[in-house]
Amino acid sequence: MHTSFRPDYNPLIRKLESVFALTDDERQALETLPMQVAVVKDNQDIVREGDRPTRSCLILSGFACTYKITAGGRRQIVAFALAGDIPDLQSLHLTVLDISIGTISPCRVGFITHEALREICLGYPRLAAAFWRETLIDAAIFREWVTNVGQREAYQRMAHVLCELLVRLRAVGLAEDHICELPITQGEFADALGVTPVHVNRVLQQMRADGLIELKGDRLNIPDWDKLKRMGEFDPTYLHLESDQAAA
Amino acid sequence: MHTSFRPDYNPLIRKLESVFALTDDERQALETLPMQVAVVKDNQDIVREGDRPTRSCLILSGFACTYKITAGGRRQIVAFALAGDIPDLQSLHLTVLDISIGTISPCRVGFITHEALREICLGYPRLAAAFWRETLIDAAIFREWVTNVGQREAYQRMAHVLCELLVRLRAVGLAEDHICELPITQGEFADALGVTPVHVNRVLQQMRADGLIELKGDRLNIPDWDKLKRMGEFDPTYLHLESDQAAA
DNA sequence: CGAAATCTTGAGTATAATCAAAAACGGTGG
DNA sequence: CCACCGTTTTTGATTATACTCAAGATTTCG
Numbered sequence: 001m002h003t004s005f006r007p008d009y010n011p012l013i014r015k016l017e018s019v020f021a022l023t024d025d026e027r028q029a030l031e032t033l034p035m036q037v038a039v040v041k042d043n044q045d046i047v048r049e050g051d052r053p054t055r056s057c058l059i060l061s062g063f064a065c066t067y068k069i070t071a072g073g074r075r076q077i078v079a080f081a082l083a084g085d086i087p088d089l090q091s092l093h094l095t096v097l098d099i100s101i102g103t104i105s106p107c108r109v110g111f112i113t114h115e116a117l118r119e120i121c122l123g124y125p126r127l128a129a130a131f132w133r134e135t136l137i138d139a140a141i142f143r144e145w146v147t148n149v150g151q152r153e154a155y156q157r158m159a160h161v162l163c164e165l166l167v168r169l170r171a172v173g174l175a176e177d178h179i180c181e182l183p184i185t186q187g188e189f190a191d192a193l194g195v196t197p198v199h200v201n202r203v204l205q206q207m208r209a210d211g212l213i214e215l216k217g218d219r220l221n222i223p224d225w226d227k228l229k230r231m232g233e234f235d236p237t238y239l240h241l242e243s244d245q246a247a248a
Numbered sequence: 249m250h251t252s253f254r255p256d257y258n259p260l261i262r263k264l265e266s267v268f269a270l271t272d273d274e275r276q277a278l279e280t281l282p283m284q285v286a287v288v289k290d291n292q293d294i295v296r297e298g299d300r301p302t303r304s305c306l307i308l309s310g311f312a313c314t315y316k317i318t319a320g321g322r323r324q325i326v327a328f329a330l331a332g333d334i335p336d337l338q339s340l341h342l343t344v345l346d347i348s349i350g351t352i353s354p355c356r357v358g359f360i361t362h363e364a365l366r367e368i369c370l371g372y373p374r375l376a377a378a379f380w381r382e383t384l385i386d387a388a389i390f391r392e393w394v395t396n397v398g399q400r401e402a403y404q405r406m407a408h409v410l411c412e413l414l415v416r417l418r419a420v421g422l423a424e425d426h427i428c429e430l431p432i433t434q435g436e437f438a439d440a441l442g443v444t445p446v447h448v449n450r451v452l453q454q455m456r457a458d459g460l461i462e463l464k465g466d467r468l469n470i471p472d473w474d475k476l477k478r479m480g481e482f483d484p485t486y487l488h489l490e491s492d493q494a495a496a
Numbered sequence: 497c498g499a500a501a502t503c504t505t506g507a508g509t510a511t512a513a514t515c516a517a518a519a520a521c522g523g524t525g526g
Numbered sequence: 527c528c529a530c531c532g533t534t535t536t537t538g539a540t541t542a543t544a545c546t547c548a549a550g551a552t553t554t555c556g
Contacts, residue, residue: 050485066391068391068392068395070395070399070400070481071481071483072399072400072481074399075399076394076395076398076399078391078394078395090384090387090388093377093380093381093384094381094384094385094388094488095488096485096488098388098391098392098485098486098488099391122373125370128376129341132341132380132383133341133342135380135383135384135387136338136341136342136383137342138387139338139383139386139387139390140338140342140346142387142390142391142393142394143314143316143326143346143347143390144316144346145390145394146324146326146390146393146394146397147316147318147324147326149394149397149398149442150324150397150441150442151318151320151322151323151324151442152318152320153511153512154511154512185533185534185535186534186535187533187534187535193398194397194398194399195512195513196512196513196514197534197535198512198513198514198515198535198536198537199511199512199513201534201535201536201537202512202536202537204535205536217521217522233318233319233320235319237298237344237346238346240342240343240344240346401543401544402543402544433501433502433503434502434503435501435502435503443544443545444544444545444546445502445503446503446504446505446544446545446546446547447543447544447545449502449503449504449505450504450505450544452503453504465553465554
């Protein structure tokens with residue numbers, strides 16, 4: 001982990017601003033939050049289950065994921081973490097981490113101490129509410145994820161996750177129209193969906209044959225967005241995006 | 249819904265006190281929070297997906313659940329709500345409900361306005377943090393639920409959920425030793441575990457035959473707690489209970 | 497006591513897992 | 527620039543967990 005000091009709150013501020021306009025004071029408080037920036041290679045853990053961290057990590061760029069390893073050694077990815085996300089914000093109030101966070105692609109990660117976060121929350125109640133709200137949206141995504149894995153077949157599950165990824169990427173300006181970069185391997189999708197990599201491969205081929213997606217290397221294109229949404233029973237309400245880019 | 253005014257914050261205060269000692273001020277602020285109490289029959293919705301509630305509900309007694317209905321008409325229960333839980337606390341910061349909450353057994357439910365909650369959070373930062381923390385634990389339970397449904401087979405899944413229920417019930421004084429009341433039908437377990445009721449039935453019979461559980465009507469007894477934990481790969485860390493009753 | 501809900505049992509089926517191996521891809525160094 | 531290595535993707539054959547459908551037994555509750 002190569003580290004340096006450099007403030008770069010753009011993706012976070014962009015997210016918060018999509019909910020309500022920040023005052024100059026609030027914006028400045030955010031921009032002067034001390035943050036230690038690190039560059040992390042792909043397939044590296046940023047934090048691990050069992051840790052008792054004193055800071056939280058803000059994903060500045062790249063793809064990461066939140067996951068658990070079962071006693072049987074199987075891995076479940078419970079969420080993807082994109083630019084602007086703070087996937088372990090909960091550690092601010094829960095001392096022990098019940099999940100690990102690992103990179104999928106190379107990432108720039110900013111670490112913010114809990115001390116600094118607590119201070120800004122006390123001084124700026126609206127920012128405190130905004131941070132709280134972010135963790136509530138995380139929870140909403142977990143709920144939808146339970147439903148996806150519990151009630152839908154593999155084909156629908158995959159369609160649903162792809163819809164979620166595209167909408168979330170669009171919300172932070174990382175997708176244009178129905179195209180985005182997507183450096184997620186079939187094995188990682190397998191861990192996210194609770195199926196085997198072999199089955200992911202078969203499902204993806206079927207989706208390609210059905211004209212739902214074009215997925216080649218790191219590039220995803222969705223030629224028929226409405227059909228993909230329908231197949232995945234995707235309704236973006238649970239993402240609680242204020243702007244209506246979600247529905248598009 | 250037969251309603252009346254009667255303050256009864258015991259289960260909530262008990263939960264908060266298990267984390268840190270409340271000051272007299274804090275305790276009084278909680279006890280004087282206006283709450284409208286209602287008695288709700290079993291199998292009734294308390295709030296529904298799509299609602300924009302102006303208050304949150306505190307389960308005072310009985311069993312409820314948080315669930316989603318997919319476009320295909322299937323139901324996924326994403327969490328059970330027990331006494332002391334506020335399963336829709338998130339509506340304080342997320343305007344639209346992305347889940348429904350329904351009773352499993354008859355429940356006493358207390359409704360607290362968001363206005364009152366916001367006020368107490370501003371006046372008592374430690375209570376604000378405590379409420380935030382409660383929603384973070386909900387999220388931790390969702391994460392474990394994803395993992396349970398995604399990575400474990402039906403038998404293990406059932407073992408895991410039973411472990412979680414017993415530990416959580418014990419934390420609020422509703423289980424002694426390894427016995428508790430459990431008014432959850434096999435059909436409801438099916439919706440929680442993402443399997444069919446028929447399969448739940450077969451799994452439960454196997455668990456009985458294996459001497460893991462005694463489940464008859466509303467009464468659950470766990471003769472071999474260690475074995476059940478092992479089968480369900482249950483580690484209570486994710487419940488973030490401060491007291492060590494969890495491990496027992 | 498009777499109706500409705502819940503639980504139980506059986507037989508046949510399907511979605512997805514497992515196992516195994518080959519092909520394609522991506523990055524690295526000579 | 528190409529050869530090489532590890533990773534990722536792809537394909538095939540077999541198996542298993544869990545589903546579906548259907549009907550009967552039991553429990554619960556009015």
